[in-house]
Amino acid sequence: MTxxxxxxxxxxxxxxxxxxxKLAGLALLGIAVVATRGVPASLALLxxxxxxxxxxxxxxxxxxxxxxxxxxxxxxxxxxxxxxxGWGPAVEVxxxxxxxxxxxxxxxxxxxxxxxxxxxxxxxxxxxxxxxxPDLVALxxxxxxxxxxxxxxxxxxxxxxxxxRGAERDPRVWLTPAVLRLVxxxxxxxxxxxxxxxxx
Amino acid sequence: xxxxxxAVVTAYAPGETRRGAERVVTLLGPVTATLTERRVAVVxxxxxxxxxxxxxxNGLTLPSAGAVRVDGLDTARDGxxxxxxxxxxxxxxxxxxxxxxxxxxxxxxxxxxxxxARERDARAREALARVGLESRADLPVxxxxxxxxxxxxxxxxxxxxxxxxxxxxxxxxxxxxxRRVVDALLADLPQQVVQVTHDLDAAARADRVxxxxxxxxxxxxxxxxxxxxxxxxxxxxxxxxxVTPARGRHTGVTTSRAEDDLA
Numbered sequence: 333m334t335x336x337x338x339x340x341x342x343x344x345x346x347x348x349x350x351x352x353x354k355l356a357g358l359a360l361l362g363i364a365v366v367a368t369r370g371v372p373a374s375l376a377l378l379x380x381x382x383x384x385x386x387x388x389x390x391x392x393x394x395x396x397x398x399x400x401x402x403x404x405x406x407x408x409x410x411x412x413x414x415x416x417x418g419w420g421p422a423v424e425v426x427x428x429x430x431x432x433x434x435x436x437x438x439x440x441x442x443x444x445x446x447x448x449x450x451x452x453x454x455x456x457x458x459x460x461x462x463x464x465x466p467d468l469v470a471l472x473x474x475x476x477x478x479x480x481x482x483x484x485x486x487x488x489x490x491x492x493x494x495x496x497r498g499a500e501r502d503p504r505v506w507l508t509p510a511v512l513r514l515v516x517x518x519x520x521x522x523x524x525x526x527x528x529x530x531x532x
Numbered sequence: 533x534x535x536x537x538x539a540v541v542t543a544y545a546p547g548e549t550r551r552g553a554e555r556v557v558t559l560l561g562p563v564t565a566t567l568t569e570r571r572v573a574v575v576x577x578x579x580x581x582x583x584x585x586x587x588x589x590n591g592l593t594l595p596s597a598g599a600v601r602v603d604g605l606d607t608a609r610d611g612x613x614x615x616x617x618x619x620x621x622x623x624x625x626x627x628x629x630x631x632x633x634x635x636x637x638x639x640x641x642x643x644x645x646x647x648x649a650r651e652r653d654a655r656a657r658e659a660l661a662r663v664g665l666e667s668r669a670d671l672p673v674x675x676x677x678x679x680x681x682x683x684x685x686x687x688x689x690x691x692x693x694x695x696x697x698x699x700x701x702x703x704x705x706x707x708x709x710x711r712r713v714v715d716a717l718l719a720d721l722p723q724q725v726v727q728v729t730h731d732l733d734a735a736a737r738a739d740r741v742x743x744x745x746x747x748x749x750x751x752x753x754x755x756x757x758x759x760x761x762x763x764x765x766x767x768x769x770x771x772x773x774x775v776t777p778a779r780g781r782h783t784g785v786t787t788s789r790a791e792d793d794l795a
Contacts, residue, residue: 445636450649467643475630520627527592527620527628528688530644532612 346388346442351451354439361435365428371420374427381434388438395437401484402433449474468531475521486513534567534589534696534726538598541584560584560747562598567726569739571719573755574728575762576744585744586700586728590618602696619694619723623701625681634660634676634684635669641691659691660684663717679710686717699727703734732759 346354365377385395406429414422440448452470460466487510494506525531540561560581576582587593588600591607591614600607607614622628631637638656647655660669663683668676676684682702689697699718703711715734718725727734735741741758743751743765751761 445631445633446639446643446649446652449640449643517627520624521630523592524622524628524630527590527615527622528641528644529612529615529692530640532615532644 344387344389344442346384346438349442351443351447352454354443355451355455358435358439362432365431369424371423371427374424374431378427378431378434381431381438384438385434388442390438390441395434398437398484399430399433401487402429406430445474471525471530482517483514486510486517533603534724535601536563536565536567536585536588536598537601538562538564539588539595539600540597541581541588541593542596558747560588560744561595563749564598565742565749565752567724567740570724571738571740572724572726573735573738573741574726574744575730575732575735575741575759577766580744581747582728582742582744583700584747585742585749586620586698586726589696589698589726590615590620592620616692617694618696618698619689619692621682621686621689621697621699621702623704625678625685628685629673629681629688632672633670634665634673634687637673637684638688638691641688645692656691659687662690663687664713677710679706679713682706682710682714683717686714690721694723696724696726697721699725699729701728701730703729703731732762735759735762 361377361381365374368374368377406426409429410422410426413425443451449467449470452473453466456464456466456469459469487506490506490510490513493509494502497505499505522531538561540563541559542556543559545555545557563585574582574585584593588595588607589602591600591611594608594611602614602617605614605617629637631640635653635656638659639652642652642655657666657669660666663686665680665683665687668680668684673681673684682705686702697718702718703714706714711731715731718727719737727738729735736755736759738755741751741753741755741762742749743758743762745765750765751758
């Protein structure tokens, strides 16, 4: 199960790579994406992410569906860049966003959430000195990753409901209930964590 | 043992002000009761305050007056210790399950207990096996049915081996088959179980039933008389017209087991 919502049962070489190495690789890729300039470099990094996703045996269709909200955001950002700075920067923005999200999906797909939490908690250990509990930092990061498909699903459901009433063209009709539902969901999640004693 | 000692829950009424100050409304109480029975049911109309009563028991809601104690631990002062003793099962398992797969969600509960990483997976699978979900351990949670998700939520709570389990309408969203499965699992638990429910069959199997109405415990006793009182409370004035529940009359006097009939 990836945190983008795509289920996979395959066990690939990437599943056996230590989680610390995968997170370090993701961080390096992030630096490379920011540090490199030009369309060829961006497309090459996107190609690398796609190849890694193929090696990780991410199922293409569910992964593409999970990435749809990111694609929409990337296209909107790209459209603005195309208008403001031209086609080159626009392609770069779209490619860079897709690269990072796809690479993150590979890490979460090939790493059990429990081990990811352990690694994040280890990485956050220095924060204990300033009074921040590492376990909570790790849980917060994992929950943020988990929330992406939740948001996509909620928006999809609310838009369906608006469509059923013939009102999907007006964004206010689905945006307001979607935001309200997401806020309510976040509150429920907080309560559930409190009830389980996880945030004590 | 759970003790409610004049527990009151209040809230600010949003948007309602009186001379510039927000109006405070009483949601529950005062409630005084000592719960020692293995199976306690709490029944009442929607919005009567029974969920608020349940939430008091593991410190999810704190009393604004009075006190709630579990085995002598005060929910306001010793919240973390109380939550280690009192597990809580919500109506909607989707609100409770936070990880992508069942085995990971149960493992999350075990992290809290400090179970070493190498033991977590095996113990999580054992907990899932106890509710019959061993074959679903690695599936995405979304692939489970509503009933299976509720069993998963139950497994995640029971994995921490609480002394008391509080369930807030655990079967309301389930079909009859899953309701029976969850009921059977709850019936076999060695823990004390306090169950908020609309299912009168489940309430009839309890050792003690609290009837909540208008924020007060209006009846407290053995299932027979308590459920009779509840049915009378739920009678409608005129079934043919718009349904208007016949409200119980509150005297403001808190009932407790000692004060009420248990015959």
